[in-house]
Amino acid sequence: MMIDIDLLLACGAAYKKVSAGEVIFREGSNCLFYYQLVSGSVRWINVDDEGHEFIQTIIDEGECFGEIPLFDEGPYAATAIAEEDSVLIRLHRSSFNQLLKDSPDIHFAFSHLLAKRVRFKFLLLKALALNAPEARIATLIKYLKAENKNFCPKCNQLKLTRQQIADMTGLRVETVIRAMRNMHDKGELVIEKGKVYC
Amino acid sequence: MMIDIDLLLACGAAYKKVSAGEVIFREGSNCLFYYQLVSGSVRWINVDDEGHEFIQTIIDEGECFGEIPLFDEGPYAATAIAEEDSVLIRLHRSSFNQLLKDSPDIHFAFSHLLAKRVRFKFLLLKALALNAPEARIATLIKYLKAENKNFCPKCNQLKLTRQQIADMTGLRVETVIRAMRNMHDKGELVIEKGKVYC
């Protein structure tokens, strides 16, 4: 989901560059902007007291993010951090709201997006609550592949480290590494020189 | 979130009675109606091969449910089962769509609702991925209390069995019972004759 950049600029949006590791917004803080990722990548995480991360999602080029508070008036539910040097475009929330009011089509596109977000969370919650490590990982990979997210369709390669997969499934790196080796041995995916193909 | 019943009826909605245990719609099936719960309660679940349930949410009187596919055109992400004898009101999806188009206010109310759904899922996923049993349960209870969901504000009593809490947090009954006894001993909640007050 992405709004046309020219339209955004016409509404008063501005580009913003962020460097790898920079925090774009923090869990619990107020939402001031609508954000869209022009280039780079952003990870959207929760952190606990021991420093363990849960990655809600990793945002690729051309996706918007942090849109929930724009619709329900709450604070951010997670922290957005640039994974690599990235370029964002951002629009003040009041302008975004006006845009929604003026354009029912855009509003419907966002309802669609929100519904998809809920759907993905349903899927992952089900997997975390009911499934053992291998099945959790399989669920995540299947979803990412279907959505072409964090995935290269040309070379069929998953663009995530074991650590990132662990942080998206509530597991530890070692567990993910072992589980995925198993899946490789069972022919459920291919690991070659550490890279994952599926 | 609930649409005015007179308005729904004017759009062609109809009442429907269901008995306890009856399936209203099933995971994976197509969405034909918008549903609203008039009386009773409905649980919205995923089931795995071994028969273990994950309860995505328990719907109380006056809430709508199963709205995701109406917005993203996908199949149902979970199965809805009547917990007790209940009365629903349902509206054909085409009429619902028309209603959204005709009434931007209602459309905005649903965007708000969808955003809240995503927010709750964020919260729970974070808890399932990062937290031990007690903290998971605490997160769930805190949320339910704040939303007055499955909770009696008059007597401060949680209206869920340990089994239901287990099925909402990806734990086993015994684990939940033990964890909640602990929380009681630590003064984090009160258990009296098996009932939970917080």
Next chain:
DNA sequence: CCTGTTTTATGCGTAGAATCATACCTGAAG
């Protein structure tokens, strides 16, 4: 008040994920 059913309670052995330690690839930079 008795009876049966549902829910809560508690003990105990076990499976398996977390944790810690260590070593090995792999690709990028000099």
Next chain:
DNA sequence: CTTCAGGTATGATTCTACGCATAAAACAGG
């Protein structure tokens, strides 16, 4: 080619939630 860092691999040990068994409350119905 060598060095180095980030990622992957693997063994050993700990820890705790699970799974099963059994019992005791709590409650509804007759």
